Amino acid sequence: MPLNLGDTVPDFSCDSSVGQIHYYDHVGDEHWSILCSHPSDFTPVCSTELGTLAKLLPQFERRNCKVLALSCDNAESHRKWIKDIDASGYCGKTTSTVSYPILADEERALAVKFGMLDPEEKDEKGQPLTCRAVFIVDDHKKLRATILYPATTGRNFYEILRVVDSLQLTDEYPVATPANWERGEKVCVTPSTPDEVAQVVLGDFSVVKVPSGKKYLRLSKDPGYKTPKVLKRGMVETILGTEYGAKLLPTLGRLVVAFALGGFSSSFASSKKKEKPVLTTPQTSGWKKR
Numbered sequence: 707m708p709l710n711l712g713d714t715v716p717d718f719s720c721d722s723s724v725g726q727i728h729y730y731d732h733v734g735d736e737h738w739s740i741l742c743s744h745p746s747d748f749t750p751v752c753s754t755e756l757g758t759l760a761k762l763l764p765q766f767e768r769r770n771c772k773v774l775a776l777s778c779d780n781a782e783s784h785r786k787w788i789k790d791i792d793a794s795g796y797c798g799k800t801t802s803t804v805s806y807p808i809l810a811d812e813e814r815a816l817a818v819k820f821g822m823l824d825p826e827e828k829d830e831k832g833q834p835l836t837c838r839a840v841f842i843v844d845d846h847k848k849l850r851a852t853i854l855y856p857a858t859t860g861r862n863f864y865e866i867l868r869v870v871d872s873l874q875l876t877d878e879y880p881v882a883t884p885a886n887w888e889r890g891e892k893v894c895v896t897p898s899t900p901d902e903v904a905q906v907v908l909g910d911f912s913v914v915k916v917p918s919g920k921k922y923l924r925l926s927k928d929p930g931y932k933t934p935k936v937l938k939r940g941m942v943e944t945i946l947g948t949e950y951g952a953k954l955l956p957t958l959g960r961l962v963v964a965f966a967l968g969g970f971s972s973s974f975a976s977s978k979k980k981e982k983p984v985l986t987t988p989q990t991s992g993w994k995k996r
C-alpha cells in the first residue's frame with residue numbers, strides 16, 4: 707500500500723554510508739525528517755543534489771529536521787561516491803562533507819515499501835532504479851508532504867525548506883501559506899477561522915476585496931517571524947547562502963558603501979527597501995491545530 711499524507715511512516719533498519727541506521731532511533735522523538743531517494747551513485751544530477759543537501763544541512767537542522775538520502779547501491783559505493791561529491795564543489799564553502807546518512811537499499815526493500823521505484827529507469831541488470839522522491843515526516847512520524855520527480859529533473863531543496871517552513875508554521879497558527887510564499891511574507895487566514903479568533907491570535911489582518919463580495923481572502927503578517935535587531939557573527943555567511951540572502955545583498959551592499967562614505971543615516975533613510983527579517987523558529991502562540 708502506498709503511503710498517504712497523514713499516515714505513520716513505518717520504522718526500518720538499513721545499512722548506510724555511516725553504518726546501520728534504525729530510522730526511529732536515528733530521528734528520535736522530537737525531530738522532523740526528510741527522506742530523499744535518488745537513482746544511482748556516481749551520476750551527475752544526483753551528485754549535485756546530495757552536495758547541495760550537504761550545503762543546506764544547517765538550514766534543515768535549524769528547522770529541527772534530520773536528512774536521510776537513499777539509493778539502491780551499497781554502503782561501500784556510497785562512501786566512495788561521497789569523496790567525489792565532497793570534491794565537486796556542490797557542498798559549498800563551509801561544508802566539507804556529506805555527513806548525513808545515505809541509505810544502502812540494495813535489495814530495494816525500502817524503495818518498494820515507500821513507492822520510490824521508477825519503472826522507466828533501469829540499472830545495467832534491468833532492475834528499476836529509485837526516482838527522486840522526497841518524504842517530509844513530522845516529529846510524530848506522520849508523512850506530511852511528498853514530491854516525486856523523474857531521474858532527469860534535479861530537485862530544488864530551497865523548495866523543500868520552504869515546505870517545511872510552511873508545515874511548521876501552519877501547525878502552530880490558523881494560517882495557510884500562499885503561492886510562492888517565503889518566511890516573512892504575508893499569510894492567508896484559514897477559511898475555518900472566524901474573524902474574532904484571527905484578530906486575537908494573529909492581530910490585524912486585511913480582507914482583499916473581490917467581485918463576489920465574499921470575504922475569504924484574508925491576509926495577515928507571518929506570525930512566526932521576527933526582525934532581528936543585530937546580525938549575529940557567523941550568521942552572515944549562512945544567510946548570504948540562502949534565497950533570503952540573495953534578496954538582502956543589495957541592502958547590505960548599500961550599507962557597506964554608506965559606512966565607507968560616512969553617510970550611513972542619510973543613505974539608509976533614502977532606501978525604499980525594508981530591512982528583511984531573518985529566520986527564527988516559529989513562536990508558539992498557544993494555538994495548535996494538531
Ligand code: BEZ
Pocket residue numbers: 745746749750751752753827857858
Ligand atoms: C543523474 O543523476 O544524473 C541521472 C541518473 C539517472 C538517470 C539520469 C540522470
